[in-house]
Amino acid sequence: MADMSYFNDVLLYHDAVRKDDVYYEDKKLTQDQVQALCDETGSDAVISLDRMLFESRKNVVAFAEGYVEGEIQVKMSGVVRGYLPSRPNPLATVYVADSLFFMEDAPNLILLDRYLPSSENALRASAEYIGAKASPNFVPHWNSETRWYYNAMGSRWKEASAYAQSEKWDKAVEHWMHLYEKSNSPKAKAKAASNLALGNEMKTNLDEAYEWANKSYELFKKSEGEDGKNTKLLALYIEVLRNRIRSDKKLNMQFGE
Structure with missing residues (x-):
């Protein structure tokens, strides 16, 4: 230490x-x-x-x-x-x-x-x-973890992916939010919600990321069932975010916040 x-x-x-x-x-x-x-x-x-x-x-x-x-x-x-x-x-x-x-x-x-x-x-x-x-x-350290985002046909999806690749998360979140609100397909909304979870996590808005991950999980479960690949993937992501939120709160306690 x-x-x-x-x-x-x-x-x-x-x-x-x-x-x-x-x-x-x-x-x-x-x-x-x-x-x-x-x-x-x-x-x-x-x-x-x-x-x-x-x-x-x-x-x-x-x-x-x-x-x-x-x-x-x-x-x-x-x-x-x-x-x-x-x-x-x-x-x-x-x-x-x-x-x-x-x-x-x-x-x-x-x-x-x-x-x-x-x-x-x-x-x-x-x-x-x-x-x-x-x-x-007991000390801050880095863990390498894998993250992903969904893509699809359409200019909005491609523009959002381009912003994500260049780490312009505000713009990416803006496009994914538009796709989530305008889409009528549960699976497309689930993909957009998962991407919104990622965007908020990258912006360190962990509570918002957790909420979007849960929305994505419920939408994937509705469209694919509990045994669907994406449903299981989001369940793991939710657990990762839950642990991050818990660790973040402990870190804030250490700093007296």
């Missing part, structure tokens, strides 16, 4: 907040604990690592051909939470679970021990790996 250059500073708190020895129990920080940590460190938020468990196993096999093969398997799981002192409940909770394998072969055990990492280094590498997988949940 410190390498992302997003936060002004990322501090490591060099003490365990929990003092009990029931390490396998998942316990949230209280609002008082979060406030106390922020006051002590001058921080604006707290990210906690709870119930981080590691299981490491090493297995060595000797083969008749005269060489040995070794494997280290590390399984890990835990809970990562983000807290704001102004909120009684965590802002985000991420459950992590994964495993890492190290495998080498060598002519003898002495060389094998040189090739395989030590148990400590294997655990360190596993901790770095699980941390790298969890950190994108």
Whole structure:
């Protein structure tokens, strides 16, 4: 997270907040604990690592051909939470679970021990790996996703497509709105509504995009049925937009908006 250059500073708190020895129990920080940590460190938020468990196993096999093969398997799981002192409940909770394998072969055990990492280094590498997988949940990042828009015969459709290709979304939305309002075909209206959802998403009007995607879904369901290809496609798009809206609200909370 410190390498992302997003936060002004990322501090490591060099003490365990929990003092009990029931390490396998998942316990949230209280609002008082979060406030106390922020006051002590001058921080604006707290990210906690709870119930981080590691299981490491090493297995060595000797083969008749005269060489040995070794494997280290590390399984890990835990809970990562983000807290704001102004909120009684965590802002985000991420459950992590994964495993890492190290495998080498060598002519003898002495060389094998040189090739395989030590148990400590294997655990360190596993901790770095699980941390790298969890950190994108707490810092802004880009995900590449596929989007599409429908085209059809007619000058309005072609003009709208040209505007979309040049990312002139205001003009594209204007043409798609005209096509939606003037069309009598449920399928044509469904295509225009889907395009309007895309146009509004590109303009970051996520609530409007969600509404248009739902209209498109209902129109496609009316013309193609629930098992239609376009109906299923819009159902997936609706879910993507729902998740974007949810993430956007969380981001606004982080900025105090």
